[in-house]
Amino acid sequence: MHQKDRLIRIMKVLRSQSAPIAAEDLARVVGAPEPLLAEDIRVLVRRKIPVHGDAERGYLLEQARETFTLSLTLDEMEAALMGAVWAVERGDPTVATAARMVVAKLARHLPEELRPVILESERQAVAKLPTYDGRMMRQALRTRAKVRMRYRGLKGEVTSRIVWPLVIAHADEVRVLVAWCELRDGFRHFTLDQIEAIDVLDARYPTRRDKLLADWREYQERTGHRANV
Structure with missing residues (x-):
């Protein structure tokens, strides 16, 4: 058994204990000889995991300071x-x-x-992040709010759209916003990286979201314009 696997087993056993567990009992549950177990405990202590005790008194994990990483x-x-x-x-x-x-x-x-x-x-360099606030977009998705959006097309042209955000999906290797576009009077897939600004409007779009989803799936079948949720 590799040491990383033993460490994980030791942590799982210690998490379940409210009182010190004897070294021989811990070794039996983990499936390792006591000398090897003692070395593993020293590794945990060096990694700042709050394991207290020794082979004579038993071992106890200070639960309040336990780190999740070794799980x-x-x-x-x-x-x-x-x-x-x-x-x-x-x-x-x-x-x-x-x-x-x-x-x-x-x-x-x-x-x-x-x-x-x-x-x-x-x-790595500072990431190129979207210039719009993603929290606002998620809010619009949850509340069926219309969104006024400034969008930069593939040729660099910038248009202003009012859209009904439906879902974030994947198309090829990019993430896209699936929405009904009032300007085009139809469904469109907007690449997230090309959205320059958004404004969540007070108005809610009139169509039920499940109805829009069904219409969008029919649109995909009819046109072949695919995006995977």
């Missing part, structure tokens, strides 16, 4: 880091800020094997 395998932690770095690069300002906090929290207890992932994210 993740290395693969899971790397996946979380990759997702957070992606969000720093591609998310709206609110999501990007939250993602930076996730990276910082994970970095505090990061195993040496994953240091290159953090270093790579720190070397």
Whole structure:
């Protein structure tokens, strides 16, 4: 059994204990000899995990200060880091800020094997983030509010649209806003990176959202313009 797997097992056992667990009992549950278990405990302590006790008195985890990171395998932690770095690069300002906090929290207890992932994210340039406030768009999606939007087309032309935001989806390798466009009197897929500004209006669009979704799916079948939710 690899040490990272033993550490995870030790943490799971200690979390379930309200009183010190004897070293021999902990070794039996984890499936490791006591000398190896003692070394694993020293590793946890060096990583600032609040494990108290010794082989004679037993071991106890100070629950109030327990960190969540060791409940993740290395693969899971790397996946979380990759997702957070992606969000720093591609998310709206609110999501990007939250993602930076996730990276910082994970970095505090990061195993040496994953240091290159953090270093790579720190070397990257400041992400090119959407200029509109993503929270406002999410609010409009939840409340069926109409949105006035400034949109830059592929040729650089900028138009003002009033749209009925329906859903955020994926089309090819980009994220798009699926919406009914009053200017074009039809469904359109707006690339999020090309939305320059939005203003959530007081007016709500008149059609039920489930009806619009059904009409949009029929539109995809008819035109072949695909976007995956």
